Amino acid sequence: MSASSPVPRLLLWLIGLTLWFNGDAFAANPFARATLATEGTIYAGQQIEIDIDVFVPNYFLTPPQFPLFDLRGAVVTMPDDRGMNLNETVDGEAFSGIRKTYVITPQAAGTYALPTIVIPFGYAAVPGQTTQGKVTVPRLKFTVEAVPGGAGGAPGVTAGEITINQTFDRDPAGLHAGDALVRTVTTRAAGLAPMMIPEPSLKAPQGVQVYRHDPVLSEERTPRGEIAAGLRKDVATYVFAEPGTFPLASITLEWFNPQSGKTETAEADGAQVVVGAAPATETAIAPPAPPPTKEPFDWLWWATAAASVLALATAIQVAANLFGRLETWIDAALTRNAHSEDTAFRQVLSACRDQDKARLDTALDRWSRRTGNVPLEKWLDRFADQETKVAFARHRQSRYGTSQSHHERPDFARLQSGLKSARRRWLEEFSGDDEAADELPGLNPVFDSALRKSR
Known part of the structure; x- marks a missing residue:
């Protein structure tokens, strides 16, 4: 017995440890x-x-x-x-x-x-x-549980407290035929959602038209934001076409109060509407109206209108002329910029960046003719450094040399930087001669270039 006694203790210890982990x-x-x-x-x-x-x-x-x-x-x-x-x-x-x-x-x-x-x-x-x-x-x-006294456990209305208030927009006893009376009924139900508040009866007596507005549902809240009660507001407009006395029925609503265990009733009193005859309108006897008089011709008004039209037409004409001149000036400026030396040289640099041999030759030819630097090799000999000349020669050889040389790839980066430096030296030397960079090429660009150098 003593030899087996540790086994139950070990089992109990393991079971307790398992329950502890599970917990x-x-x-x-x-x-x-x-x-x-x-x-x-x-x-x-x-x-x-x-x-x-x-x-x-x-x-x-x-x-x-x-x-x-x-x-x-x-x-x-x-x-x-x-x-x-x-x-x-x-x-x-x-x-x-x-x-x-x-x-x-x-x-x-x-x-x-x-x-x-x-x-x-x-x-x-x-x-x-x-x-x-x-x-x-x-x-x-x-x-x-079913409501005590209810029919077959029907829910009816169950709430903590229900009150009904009503107002009229005018005195019901002081109306005349053709007038309208607006009746507003507000039902407050504690512990009941607004959508669960029954619709009040706002029937009209015989001979009276009634127009009901859409009900307005809302909630009454405490200062802490908690819902205290549901609110329902109903508005009806009664129209009385004939004189007489018309009773508006009272509004009653029964509900079961679970706190008191009793059925209670909320009521809004009815009203007696007294409608008198419409006030008679008297027709006054007035003397005959005088014959219409012809108004004199307003020369000042017509003169002012004509002057205004003439001024407007003149302003439109002046604006049109100014716009035409502005358009001509803009076109001329765009044309000058498109044919300028700077634009032509930017096309040369763009062809170098794109490594487009054919476009580079076309751009160089256009720039040299535009500036009168024909032939281009002569201009390069004067303003370009030796590395640029070598890069240009390799480019020409790759374009117009033997079939084996066509596979050679010119040094476009060296050519681009060298052409920019050569142009900068050329512009510095001829900075005083604006015609060299801005005018269109002459009929004999070679003669014009030699003439400028002789100066």
């Missing part, structure tokens, strides 16, 4: 719970609140997505501003929670159970890392 694992997992916040007996038609709490260890990284579910035989709503942050410690583990409150109005007596509700979220299982999780809300059940 920690459970405590470290997210969980949800559902709580019926409304206390006492629940009656058909009564608005109740159910709190859904979702807890995660550490903290949320993406908020839980609370769905709006369907519950057969009940109206389910979820105010967006009813979220609440929670903090709780379970088995020594710190949890963060978020609560959403669902508002449910059961329409008949019976037992209700929440459907399967799955809520996804993201949380920090490991601080700094997002872990996707989801929980299933426990299926909370609650029982709804």
Whole structure:
């Protein structure tokens, strides 16, 4: 017996250790719970609140997505501003929670159970890392009793307190035929959603037309932002075409108060509308109207109008002339720029950058003829350095040499920088001669170039 006694102790120790680890694992997992916040007996038609709490260890990284579910035989709503942050410690583990409150109005007596509700979220299982999780809300059940005295468990209206107020836009006893009377009825129901407040009866007596406006639904809130009551405002316009006395019926609404357990009544008094005959309009006898007089011709007005038209036409003509001159000047400036020495040389540099042999020869020929530097080799001998001359010679050889030399690749980078330096030296030498860079080439560019050099 003594030899086998350590075995049960070891088994008990292992079982306890396993339960301890399982408890920690459970405590470290997210969980949800559902709580019926409304206390006492629940009656058909009564608005109740159910709190859904979702807890995660550490903290949320993406908020839980609370769905709006369907519950057969009940109206389910979820105010967006009813979220609440929670903090709780379970088995020594710190949890963060978020609560959403669902508002449910059961329409008949019976037992209700929440459907399967799955809520996804993201949380920090490991601080700094997002872990996707989801929980299933426990299926909370609650029982709804029939309203005492109700027909077959029909919901009727169940609320904490209901009041009805009405106003008229004028004295109902001081109307005349053809006048209209506006009646405004405001129903306030504590503990009842605005959409659940019944529509009041605003019928018109015989011989009176009534026009109903769309109802306005709103909520009354406490200073802390909590919903205190539902509000419904109905407006009707009565039109009285004939004189007489017309009664407007009172408005009554019965509701069951779950706090007192009694059926109570809210009422707005009716009104007697007295409509008199329309006031008679007297026709005054007036003397005959004098014959119309012919107004004199207004010379000043016509002269001013003619002068204004003439001034406008003159301004339009002047503007057209100025615009034509401006257009001509712009065209001439664009033409000068297109045929300028600077534009022609930029095309040479562009061909070097693109390493286009054919376009380089065309651009060099155009520039040399534009500036009178013909032949180009003579200009290069005077202003280009030896490396540029060699690069240009290799370019010409690759273009016009033997078939083997066509495969040689000129040094375009050296040629580009050398041509820029040669042009800069050429411009410095002939900086005083503007015609060399701005005018069109002469009829004999070789003679003109020699003439400029002789100067």
